Structures are given as structure tokens and as C-alpha cells.
Amino acid sequence: MKKIFFYSLLFLLKQSSLIAQQRYNFVISSITGERLPYASILWGKANGLSCNEQGICSFTSITKIDSFVFSNVGYKDSLQLSANFKPINDTIYIQLQALSKKLPDAIVIANGKLIEAGTIATKANSYILNNTPKHLITALRVESQKEISKIISLSVFIARGSTIELPLRIRIYNSNNNLPFEDILIDNVVLKDYKVNAWNEIFLEDSNLFLRKGIYFIGIEWLCTEQTKQNGLRVGILMSKQQIQQTFYQHSNRKWVKDTVTVDGESENIMLKIKLLQ
Numbered sequence: 001m002k003k004i005f006f007y008s009l010l011f012l013l014k015q016s017s018l019i020a021q022q023r024y025n026f027v028i029s030s031i032t033g034e035r036l037p038y039a040s041i042l043w044g045k046a047n048g049l050s051c052n053e054q055g056i057c058s059f060t061s062i063t064k065i066d067s068f069v070f071s072n073v074g075y076k077d078s079l080q081l082s083a084n085f086k087p088i089n090d091t092i093y094i095q096l097q098a099l100s101k102k103l104p105d106a107i108v109i110a111n112g113k114l115i116e117a118g119t120i121a122t123k124a125n126s127y128i129l130n131n132t133p134k135h136l137i138t139a140l141r142v143e144s145q146k147e148i149s150k151i152i153s154l155s156v157f158i159a160r161g162s163t164i165e166l167p168l169r170i171r172i173y174n175s176n177n178n179l180p181f182e183d184i185l186i187d188n189v190v191l192k193d194y195k196v197n198a199w200n201e202i203f204l205e206d207s208n209l210f211l212r213k214g215i216y217f218i219g220i221e222w223l224c225t226e227q228t229k230q231n232g233l234r235v236g237i238l239m240s241k242q243q244i245q246q247t248f249y250q251h252s253n254r255k256w257v258k259d260t261v262t263v264d265g266e267s268e269n270i271m272l273k274i275k276l277l278q
Helices: 002-020
Strands: 022-030 040-043 047-050 056-061 067-071 078-081 092-096 114-118 126-129 136-158 168-176 179-183 198-203 210-222 234-240 247-251 266-270 272-277
Touching: 047 056, 067 092, 078 092, 114 136, 136 168, 136 266, 179 247, 210 272, 247 266
Parallel strands: 022 092
Antiparallel strands: 022 056, 040 047, 040 067, 067 078, 114 272, 126 234, 136 198, 136 210, 136 234, 136 247, 136 272, 168 179, 168 210, 234 266
8 A cells, every 4th residue: 555655756746747848839929920039928816927029938847737828019919728839840830910000190290299108217216126027017197188199209218237138019099998909019119238237218109190189108018038037127207296107017918006115205206208299
């Protein structure tokens, strides 16, 4: 009886070891075969990573994964059950279908002036560090006051002490129930090289994005791979008693959540700002 128990225990340990050593290798491309840099792979309730610049993502899972969600800005989401995966040379190839782009209406803003919206300050007095490490998007609520505005640029403040140039993807959303909803910017705009302890401006004028009067969200997506997930990238935060808290975040497949952190009565907002021609 003891021998049977011993062999059963060995079998369980072996199975556990196999699960712990499960390795996944993905290559994500469009249906035309073009590799999709920084595409996202999400699984479970709060796990996710990004592909590298070549559309490749490899990682080891210590738990059984039932399904994955593959996504990329400007492409339709795709769901694939792991039980149906048939790797080719130990690699799983995924293809995503591009969204059809609508040509923007020709709009001329006569005698317009440039304004900035968002968290506007000279320097950050704190920072956010994605050290979970998980797929993370952080967004800031902004309001367009005019009937029509054109997006000129988006800026992010990279705080002092950042130790790695981890890519960030720019995200812009419309709103639903005061939460980020659908992508307005469907181009894959990635910030890879940036200055530390300074604002970094990404010009978007060529995207011809126009906002109607209302609420929007501007955000950044940490593009963490298995190799860069332990990153030291610090994105600036402004802490103040005068400001209203307008920062929201989303981990992997979880819902958007409003940041409610306060320190000594000071609210904190991620340092993002947008430049509009109105």
C-alpha cells in the first residue's frame, strides 16, 4: 500500500512539473502575413504580455491556461482555446483581421488656437511603476470643450529614475458610462525612445483625428514581454489637493477601474496631456 501511494505521489509530482514547465511560443500576424509588432496576448483574469517588435511572444506558464485572447490596435480580437492549439515546430501561429479604416471627413478649423488638456505640470512629484508585472493600460479622463477639435499631439512625462526604455503604446478612447470604451486612434503608435525627467511629445496631426464636444480618455499601454516585464520604467504622476482624480487603469482582461489612491488628502493623476486645435 505504501508503494502504491509512493508511485502515485511521484506521478502527481511529475504531472505538476510538466504543467509548471509548459512553454508557449506565439507568432502573431495579419491575414496577409505581415507580422504585428507589440500585439497583446491575454489569459485568465489578470495575465497578459506583449509580443516583441517582430510579433513574437514566448513565455512559460506555471498554471494550466484554458484560453488566450489575442489583440492589436486596429485589428479585431481573436479568441482561441488552448485545447485546440496545434503547434507547428512548437510555435502557434495566430492571424488577426484588420479593421476597415473610415476616411475622416475633410474639416477645416478656421482661426483655431492650440490648447492643452490633461495633467499639466512642469515636473512629476511621484510616479507609477508597472511592477506586477502584467499587461497594463492607464488612461486619463479629458474633456473637449468645443464643438470640433483636432488632435495635434499627445505627451507623456517619464519620471526621474527610469532604468529601461520599455515601449509604450499610445491609446485614445471615447467614453461610455464615464469609462474608456472604443479606440479612436486605431494606428499602432508606439513610443520607444524617450527622455527621462521630461515631457515626451508624440505628434498625431497626420492621423486626422477630430473630437466632438464631450468626454474622452488618453492613455498609455505598457508593452511588457517575458524578457522586459521586470522593468524600471516610471511614468510621472502629479499629486495635488486641488485636482480631481481622473486616472483609470485596466489590467489584462479586467474591467476599467478608477484610481482612488490618495496621500494626505492629495489625489494623484498620471501625467498625460493632449494638444488640441480648436
